[in-house]
Amino acid sequence: MASRLRALALFIALLAAVYPVAGSGRAARAAPGELPLGWNNVAYFGVAGPPSEALSAIAGKYDVVYRWNAVLQQYELYAPELPAFANTLTQLRPGDVIWLNVTAPGAVLPTSQSSAGPLVGTVSIPASAFVPASDLALYEKSFNELYPVTTDPSSQRFYAPVFLPDGVVVTSMKAYFVATSGEVALRLDFTPLANGSAAAQVYKLAEVLSSAGPSPQTAPAYPHVVDNAANVYFLVVDLTGGPATRLRGVTISYSGGQAQ
Structure with a gap:
C-alpha cells in the first residue's frame, strides 16, 4: 500500500511539472515607473498646472499629495476629496518633490519631457x-x-x-x-x-x-x-x-x- 501511495505521489508531481496549474505562475510585475501602494517620496516631471490636472493620469489611484514650501516653511496639501478651500497646494511644477499616497495599482507619474530631454x-x-x-x-x-x-x-x-x-x-x-x-x-x-x-x-x-x-x-x-x-x-x-x-x-x- 505504501509503495502505491509513493507511486501515486510521484505521478502527481510529474503531472504538475508538465501541466502547471492555471493561475499558479508568478504575479505580474509592475510596469516600469509604477509606484507602489502607500506613501511615495518622488519627483514630479510632468506639465506644470493644478494638481487635479497635473495628476489626472493617476486620478482615482491616489488620495493625497504634499509638497514642502521652503519659503512659507510648511507643507502644502492637495486631496481630491477635500473642498477647494481646504487644499493649499495649487500648482505642481516640473522638479517638485512630493509625498504621494498611492491607493491603487497602476499609478505612473506623467512626464512632459522626452527620454532625451534634460x-x-x-x-x-x-x-x-x-x-x-x-x-x-x-x-x-x-x-x-x-x-x-x-x-x-x-x-x-x-x-x-x-x-x-x-x-x-x-x-x-x-x-x-x-x-x-x-x-x-x-x-x-x-x-x-x-x-x-x-x-x-x-x-x-x-x-x-x-x-x-x-x-x-x-x-x-x-x-x-x-x-x-x-x-x-x-x-x-x-x-x-x-x-x-x-x-x-x-x-x-x-x-x-x-x-x-
Whole structure:
C-alpha cells in the first residue's frame, strides 16, 4: 500500500511539472515607473498646472499629495476629496518633490519631457529633516526651524540626507536662516557609499556661510554629476551661536541628466 501511495505521489508531481496549474505562475510585475501602494517620496516631471490636472493620469489611484514650501516653511496639501478651500497646494511644477499616497495599482507619474530631454528642478529640505551628530546634543526643532539651546560643541552639528535625481548636476543651494550671533555654516557634501567616517573622502559641493551675507543666501555648486550608485549625498550644518543661530528651509537646484 505504501509503495502505491509513493507511486501515486510521484505521478502527481510529474503531472504538475508538465501541466502547471492555471493561475499558479508568478504575479505580474509592475510596469516600469509604477509606484507602489502607500506613501511615495518622488519627483514630479510632468506639465506644470493644478494638481487635479497635473495628476489626472493617476486620478482615482491616489488620495493625497504634499509638497514642502521652503519659503512659507510648511507643507502644502492637495486631496481630491477635500473642498477647494481646504487644499493649499495649487500648482505642481516640473522638479517638485512630493509625498504621494498611492491607493491603487497602476499609478505612473506623467512626464512632459522626452527620454532625451534634460531635467531641471529643485529639491527642498525642511529643518525637521536634520538630526544631531551627537547623542549629547541639546536642541529644539519644529517643522520649520532648528537651533541648539547651548553653544556646547556637541550641540552644534546636524545632518540631513539629500535625494537627487541620478545624472543631474547640482547648480546651486539656497538656505534660510537666522544668525544674530555666531555662525550658520551649511554644506552640501557627498561621499562614496563604501566610506564610513573618513573625512578625507567627504567632498563639498556647495556651502552657505551666514558671515558671507544675509538670509536667504544662495551659493553656486561645484560641477559634479550625481551618481547614486556610487555616492550618498547629505547636508551638514554647524550652528555655533546657540539659540542665536537657527536653520530653516534649504533648497538645492539642479539641471542636466535625463528624464526617465
